[in-house]
Amino acid sequence: MAKKKKKAKDEAAEQAAAAPSETSPRLMRKTYLMTDDLIRRVERQAEAAGVGINEMNRYLLTVALDMVESGQHEIQVTTVTRRTLGV
16 A cells, blocks of 8 residues: 555656746657666665756766767767577
């Protein structure tokens, strides 16, 4: 029962955060695949900063994109060959 209350509370908070305002753009729900380690790292940073996980993800992604777009960081791409049965 506690999970249902928490889930409803989380959904209400996310809806309020996603509501467009004069000062912030409209937020949209997206799904991205992440490793367990990356999830834990984001959660740890969010907890340390006292913000939600979604807010921390937006912040970290914005910082990373700003660095790439400004030339402060160059993305290293490696080609990997993968064998598959095509099913």
